[in-house]
Amino acid sequence: MKTNRIYTTRLQAGLGLISETKQLLSLWTEGMSTSELTKYALGLGVFSNISSRRLKNIVVEGFAPRYLVKDDYPAKFLKQLSSSLSTRAFSQILFIFTCRANPILFDFVCEMYWTAYAAGSEILTNEQARNWIQRAIENGRTTKPWSESTVIRVARYLTGACADFGLLEDVSKDNRRIIPFRVLDEVAVFLAYDLHFSGLGDNSVLSHPDWGLFGLTRDDVLAELKRLALQDWFIVQSGGGAVRIGWQYNSMEEVVDVLARG
Known part of the structure; x- marks a missing residue:
């Protein structure tokens, strides 16, 4: 999304x-x-x-x-x-907040990376990133048109940021290999509670766009939380299309304390 x-x-x-x-x-x-x-x-x-x-x-x-x-x-x-977290887990949490602060990266990951991954593509190129940016400009997503040099530069920023966070790896100057990218348990717990304590209801947590950064649909998120419930992070009840989540911790401080203790 x-x-x-x-x-x-x-x-x-x-x-x-x-x-x-x-x-x-x-x-x-x-x-x-x-x-x-x-x-x-x-x-x-x-x-x-x-x-x-x-x-x-x-x-x-x-x-x-x-x-x-x-x-x-x-x-x-x-x-x-x-x-206290592994480098990968900590980097994934930084990835979430970096995408929240940079909508262009958020949408690039959801629209380009995951679409390419689902299609079985092995490579994501800077040219594809440039074309995506051009379409965004044409659709009014920037305050004013960007110069060609700016488009080229930002395309490199997008693929470079994805490489930094472990979604892509260098193949050549303008081509990057797509790497499988799966949300880690600690990160799923952090994100779920982060959304919950932001005031969202259970269904809104499950369907929040942030999960799309990890290629997850609402059903995928529900399955993840049910699995994590076996580790006592939540109590998840679902049936007849309705979902209720029992949140085991009363504040984000409590969640972070437990995550930090491993």
Whole structure:
């Protein structure tokens, strides 16, 4: 399911930024502003290989829109999970928030990656990404038409971000191989509770577009949650088209504490 938001070039601030995000989370404390985080990181010299301007851009345009969405959310949870989850699981959670902050990446994954995967394609090319962007521009998904050079650049951002998060791998300069991408248990638990505590009802959780980032339909999600219920994360009752989920934890803090303990 696609988003209805306008597409931007914000990915130019950084693609996956996985290692940078881990470093920034290790420095960040609750209540810290983007300017304070940038200044603190510069003072410690942990990003000595990049310029101060580049670091500021990463924090303001990359880190903050993804992980400082509201009242330190989700950074406060990610900081706790960064050293306890596997690299793959943590990266998948970063993938969710990166796609939420970048609708163009969200829709590219759902429309291009998963369509190609379902069709049995082995390769996703930058040319395919460029053509997809051109169609989006024609359909009014940008505030104004993009130049050809911008289209080419953003196409590379999209396939590059997918590679960073483990959906694609390099074959050549303009071609990337499609890699099977399955949501991990810890990530499915995190996402389900994240949606639940955002105020959604059980059926809305099951049918939320975020699951499409992992190629999951509503029925797929229901099957996943039933399986995870065997691990006592939920109680799932379904029958006659109705679904009721018993949520075993009362806050996201509780969920994250359990996930962090492994």
